[in-house]
Amino acid sequence: MKLLPRISPALLALAAFAFVLLSQRADSVFAASVPSVAINVAKAGPRPVEDTTQKAVARDYASAWQAMADALDQNRADLLGANFAGTANDKLMATIQAQGRTGLHQRIIDRGHTVDAVFYSSEGSAMELHDTARLRLQLMDGDKIVHSEDATLHYVVLLTPAENSWKVRVLEVVPAF
């Protein structure tokens, strides 16, 4: 028991050192988990959003973020899968290509999304979301963290339905809603 006060600071220091070392190690593969997406459809119009559509949108949008986080971290366009289409897909592909050329990659630690559906077209062919996302963004040069930031960002998102899922067609950051 007497040794405890002597050992504890040393242990704490060691643990902190190990944590810092581990957090700097970026060459290990990072796998994003499916983020939480809370979606509110009360403001959507002119067509009301059905329950099944609401669930499908939340599922597919969360899946898109997970795929994007993995693709940007590993610089693998194939990980985007079928979650993106149109300009959003083109821009992500361009980002991944540019990162690959420069040896950079991005790590997104997703802390969840609060989403309002604000537009759902009357024929059901387009939906616009306003997403407030809480993220830790890290820009990495190889295994070195160049910049790390905890941010709350606002995204305007346009989704279009495909055969059996919703695809992200536009994903743009805006200053506020």
Add this chain to the structure above:
Amino acid sequence: MKTSPMTKTSTQVVIQCGCMMVIAFLLMCCFVIATHAAELNVPETVAAGSSLSIPTSGSGHATLYVAGPGTAIKRSVQLGQEIQLTADDLQDAGRYDVSLDGNSATFLVTAGPVQSIAFLARPSRVPANTPNVISGTALLFDKYQNLVLQPQPVKFELSVDGQSVSRTEMTKYGVAFTKLDSSKKEGPAQFVASSGPASVRRVVQEVASDPCNIRMSAERDKSGIMLRTDPIRDCAGNPVPDGTIVTFTSTDSQGKNTVDARIKRGIAQAQLPASTNATISVASGVVVGNEIQWRGER
């Protein structure tokens, strides 16, 4: 007075912690001062496709990092000189992070003027003279395919055979939509959405809606009763499309006979078995036509 080994150790720990806190505070102060001294000055927003100059201070070389939508830049720069980001570097709307020598800044690239429209028009075929049956959704993009989020007017115009209806709606976060009545006249309707220099046309085929009324006549022929309608039109006078099914029904003491016939060249005709005393009716969809009491010879 003697102090126990336990008390001595605790005192040492407290002193050590205090010293560490003071050192950490001093380091933080130095860091804050250094960061402030080398702060990156970037504007809050930049228009897509514009170039940007970022002034730097100090001397020697450092590595510049820029991460944004569609972009990832890493290059060596000379401190004390301006960093140039070209129009090609800043085409895509969104958030850009700039890092240089341990300092960071962010700015937003915003969409430029409207250059193109994505126009969703539904449905492709509608009955004429029906309220709120045609919907149009317009999404506005700049020349780099960024969604234009500033409110913009969009004119929706529907025209058939020289008659047109138009409505102007403002976009909200890049989207404008409308609902329009179909025209009284059938035909291919030109549905146009335009905003600034951009314009997109879709064709909505307007067809006659349900028949307004159906009138038939009957005459005896060699093998039965020949039934024939007058030209079938909707309530706006448009001919109901060929292929629409018309049902003729004859009821007599033998039972009921039904024949479905398609409209061909504006009229429908069918042959029913001969009967001496029958009630013959005609209908299409929910519209019922005239009834004939047939008295004839077998």
